[in-house]
Amino acid sequence: METFLFWLFAIVGVGCGIMVVFHRNPMSSAIYLVVTMLCLAGFYALLAGPFVAVIQVLVYAGAVMVLILFVIMMLNLREETLEREGSIVTWILAGLIGLVLVVAVLPPFPRTPASAPEPAFGTIEEVGNKLFTVYLLPFELTSVLLLVAIIGAVILAKRRML
Amino acid sequence: MFLDFVIVLIKAGVVLFALLNLAALLTWAERKQSAFMQDRIGPNRANVGNITAGGLLHIMADGIKMIAKEDFIPEGAHRMLHTLAPAAALFPALVVFAVIPFGDVLVIGGKAIPLQVANLNVGILYIFSIASLAVYGTMLAGWASNNNYSLLGGLRASSQMISYEVSMGLSILGILMIYQSAQLDVIVREQGQLLLGFIPQWGVLLQPVAFFLFLAAAVAENKRAPFDLPEGESEIIGYFVEYSSMKFGMFFLAEFVEIVIVAGLVTTLFFGGWQFPYLQADGFHWPFEAGVWHLPHLLVVLIQVGTFCVKVLIWCWILLLVRWTLPRFRYDQVMRLGWKMMLPLALANLLVTAVIVLLVT
Amino acid sequence: MIPIPHYLTVSAILFTTGAIGVLMRRNALIVLMSLELMLNAVNLSFVAYARLHQDMGGHVFVFLSITVAAAEAAVGLAILLTIFRARATVDVDNLHLLQR
Numbered sequence: 069m070e071t072f073l074f075w076l077f078a079i080v081g082v083g084c085g086i087m088v089v090f091h092r093n094p095m096s097s098a099i100y101l102v103v104t105m106l107c108l109a110g111f112y113a114l115l116a117g118p119f120v121a122v123i124q125v126l127v128y129a130g131a132v133m134v135l136i137l138f139v140i141m142m143l144n145l146r147e148e149t150l151e152r153e154g155s156i157v158t159w160i161l162a163g164l165i166g167l168v169l170v171v172a173v174l175p176p177f178p179r180t181p182a183s184a185p186e187p188a189f190g191t192i193e194e195v196g197n198k199l200f201t202v203y204l205l206p207f208e209l210t211s212v213l214l215l216v217a218i219i220g221a222v223i224l225a226k227r228r229m230l
Numbered sequence: 231m232f233l234d235f236v237i238v239l240i241k242a243g244v245v246l247f248a249l250l251n252l253a254a255l256l257t258w259a260e261r262k263q264s265a266f267m268q269d270r271i272g273p274n275r276a277n278v279g280n281i282t283a284g285g286l287l288h289i290m291a292d293g294i295k296m297i298a299k300e301d302f303i304p305e306g307a308h309r310m311l312h313t314l315a316p317a318a319a320l321f322p323a324l325v326v327f328a329v330i331p332f333g334d335v336l337v338i339g340g341k342a343i344p345l346q347v348a349n350l351n352v353g354i355l356y357i358f359s360i361a362s363l364a365v366y367g368t369m370l371a372g373w374a375s376n377n378n379y380s381l382l383g384g385l386r387a388s389s390q391m392i393s394y395e396v397s398m399g400l401s402i403l404g405i406l407m408i409y410q411s412a413q414l415d416v417i418v419r420e421q422g423q424l425l426l427g428f429i430p431q432w433g434v435l436l437q438p439v440a441f442f443l444f445l446a447a448a449v450a451e452n453k454r455a456p457f458d459l460p461e462g463e464s465e466i467i468g469y470f471v472e473y474s475s476m477k478f479g480m481f482f483l484a485e486f487v488e489i490v491i492v493a494g495l496v497t498t499l500f501f502g503g504w505q506f507p508y509l510q511a512d513g514f515h516w517p518f519e520a521g522v523w524h525l526p527h528l529l530v531v532l533i534q535v536g537t538f539c540v541k542v543l544i545w546c547w548i549l550l551l552v553r554w555t556l557p558r559f560r561y562d563q564v565m566r567l568g569w570k571m572m573l574p575l576a577l578a579n580l581l582v583t584a585v586i587v588l589l590v591t
Numbered sequence: 592m593i594p595i596p597h598y599l600t601v602s603a604i605l606f607t608t609g610a611i612g613v614l615m616r617r618n619a620l621i622v623l624m625s626l627e628l629m630l631n632a633v634n635l636s637f638v639a640y641a642r643l644h645q646d647m648g649g650h651v652f653v654f655l656s657i658t659v660a661a662a663e664a665a666v667g668l669a670i671l672l673t674i675f676r677a678r679a680t681v682d683v684d685n686l687h688l689l690q691r
Contacts (some may be wrong), residue, residue: 074593078601085605085628089612094620095373099311101624102366102677104605108631110597112653115642121652124634127657130362132627132664134369134392139668141373141381143675162615166607174601175597185645191351192412195654198647199665207494210658217662224669 074114094140098133105129117190151177233341243346243434245327253486256546258289264554276313287394292479295451297364299475304376307472311374316473316480319367322360323487329353329492330416333504333535337527345504346415347534353414353435354406357495358399361451365391367484368453368460368469375472386561387460391451393568398447400576404583405499408436418503422510429498430507433500439579441500443572448492450568452485455553459561497538502544597638605632619674619681623667630660 084100084107091097105128112121187192199207253463258273262285264271303312331343351358363390372384406412409420417433425431450457461468470481495502508514513524520533525533559567605628618645634653641649673683 074597076678082601082608084607088628089608089616089621089625094618094624095308095311097621097624099370101628105631108635111635112602113592115593115598115638117638117641117650117653118352120634120638120650122352122359123654125359126355126362127661128627128631130359130395131392132661133366134362134388135665135668136620136624136627137369137373137605138385138388141369142386142672143620143681144303147679162611166611169607170600170603173606174596174599176471177594177599178653181647183641185597187649188613189645190650192355192626193683195650198651199654203651204657207672209671210655211466214630214662215655217666221665221669224666224673225609 070114073110074123077107077110077114094145095137098140100127102133105133111229115190116185119190119195121191168199236561237418238347241343241345242328245332245347246324249324249487249490250483250548252490253483254289254541255294256486256550257292257482258286259547260550261285261288264549267551267554294477296479297381301475301477304472305378308374311470313477315367316477316484317367317370318370319489320366320484322364322367323484323491325515326357326360326491328500329356331418331503332538337350339513344415344586345531347426349413349415352412354402354417356411357403358395359424361398362392362395364451364488367481369480371473375469376508379467379470380469381469383460383471386452387458387469389458390453390564390568391461391560391563391580394447394450394457394572397443397568397572397576398451400573400580401443401447401581402499404437404440405433406585407583408433408512414503417505418505419499421502422505424517425441430488430502430505432505433503437583438578439498439575440583441496443579444499445496446493447561447568448495449549449552449574450564452488453468453491456556456558457564458553458558459564489549490542490544491541493549497541498547501541503541504534505535506537509533593645595639599636600641602632602636603634605629617682617684619671619683619686622683623664623671626667627660627664630656 080102084103087100088097088104090099105124109129110122112118112124157209236275249342262272273285273288274282276282276291278286278287303309329350331346331349333346336343336345366386368391369384372381375381405417409417411417411420421430421432425435427434453460459466470478471480508516509530511527511530513522514531515522543566571579592645609625609627609629609632611629616625630653634656636648637653637656641647641653671681674686678686680686
């Protein structure tokens with residue numbers, strides 16, 4: 069069951085990830101990216117991380133991608149004015165260099181298989197525990213960052229100079 | 231292992247069956263109830279051989295009409311997205327019910343079956359993540375119709391939905407703090423505890439402000455009156471203007487399924503879920519040490535599931551009532567309410583709850 | 592039981608695809624989306640390693656990384672909107688004013 073789910077999410081996720089990059093219309097790329105993110109949420113659930121799985125769906129697939137889709141709809145690019153992308157030779161070269169990068173990025177595989185995690189691994193209580201004790205400073209800094217981002221986005225997107 | 235899988239499938243099948251049938255029934259109930267409230271009779275003509283079952287056959291008539299109509303995709307529209315949007319609207323509505331417990335543990339032949347399709351550790355967060363996926367149906371429907379008015383309607387609807395998602399999430403955090411868990415079955419079990427010895431501590435008693443905020447935000451999420459400007463129906467073009475036959479039927483059904491979802495959530499989080507006051511696993515435990523009435527296990531489970539169903543039906547009925555009582559909001563009023571009134575109230579509720587929980591424990 | 596290196600391979604492929612998208616595409620929206628793809632691939636790698644070493648720090652980092660990516664997407668899109676209003680194009684090859 070886990071094997072089947074892994075291969076399903078892997079094939080769909082990687083396929084849609086490649087389609088994000090190679091499709092001309094930004095709208096279709098955005099839809100493929102949403103599917104990729106949902107597959108990644110499935111991966112997180114398989115890796116005993118239920119909290120990050122639902123946070124991925126809630127924040128990334130449910131909010132960030134909605135925002136990107138909104139902007140795509142607002143910009144409303146005509147099909148004819150979409151840019152001519154590079155020639156096929158450039159893309160094949162990029163693919164080859166990408167293959168080299170994949171092999172280079174892969175770390176030395178750990179030989180020992182992963183042991184079964186304790187039942188409380190990846191639960192919301194555990195994440196909260198770590199977030200408010202060990203990682204308190206990044207948490208507070210992230211909240212300040214969000215405040216700055218909200219103010220910045222509102223000011224930049226207003227029509228009149230503030 | 232295989233038996234567990236089959237049991238989960240059976241539970242999911244039962245939940246889906248009940249959900250879809252209740253949604254279909256609500257389409258009839260809405261028309262009959264609005265008729266009674268407006269002092270008329272309502273639909274009563276659909277009959278099979280002169281037997282009109284009080285208008286219940288209108289449900290079948292609606293279904294047949296929707297299937298039999300011509301199904302078209304407007305010229306110049308994005309074909310895949312136009313067909314995908316109704317499915318993207320219906321899927322989140324059906325899937326949310328997986329974490330709502332509709333009964334306590336049922337023990338059959340030594341096997342304990344919890345009456346909940348999936349007991350996730352992050353139950354409430356799962357509900358919000360699926361609710362945030364529901365925006366895609368509206369947005370894609372609005373854009374994929376190749377119609378400017380439809381696009382504007384879709385943008386209106388989706389911005390309303392994402393605005394009220396925030397208030398919905400924040401209002402539930404108080405419940406999380408009080409019942410100390412995000413698992414829905416733990417929350418429902420905790421609501422069986424007695425406050426002051428005789429009052430069951432239902433969520434509505436401990437978090438009244440959160441209850442009203444959640445109810446308003448969930449109705450706005452659902453795009454039902456008084457927040458049904460995206461639908462408009464008589465004033466403004468909505469996002470499903472280019473949809474016909476069963477695709478429109480799917481949007482329609484998704485809306486009614488979401489009514490059941492909102493009712494189910496309100497019962498589970500605020501009204502005790504399947505808890506009947508003073509009923510525990512082995513019988514009635516009356517307060518003030520007045521004694522225990524023992525009941526057989528199956529009867530207890532039946533009472534609990536029945537209580538859940540009755541509560542959900544009452545809340546569906548109240549939601550239907552609200553539609554025909556209140557006038558609808560204008561779009562700027564909706565936005566102002568969501569951001570300037572409900573969000574600060576939800577944050578204040580969170581603060582006060584946190585202070586009280588800190589002081590009490 | 593899927594061994595962890597499989598997840599790392601998927602993460603590497605997604606990261607590389609995102610990197611190709613950022614470097615090769617001319618539409619600024621698709622560049623932003625490829626950037627999000629890269630961030631997602633890295634998150635997957637973090638969660639895989641957290642599972643391997645039983646360390647919750649991976650999950651916490653993914654949580655903060657998702658938050659930062661959301662903030663950056665919001666600001667990036669706002670900048671993109673402003674550029675589009677000024678120049679009516681989102682072609683990154685035409686946006687080279689700083690390149691003197």
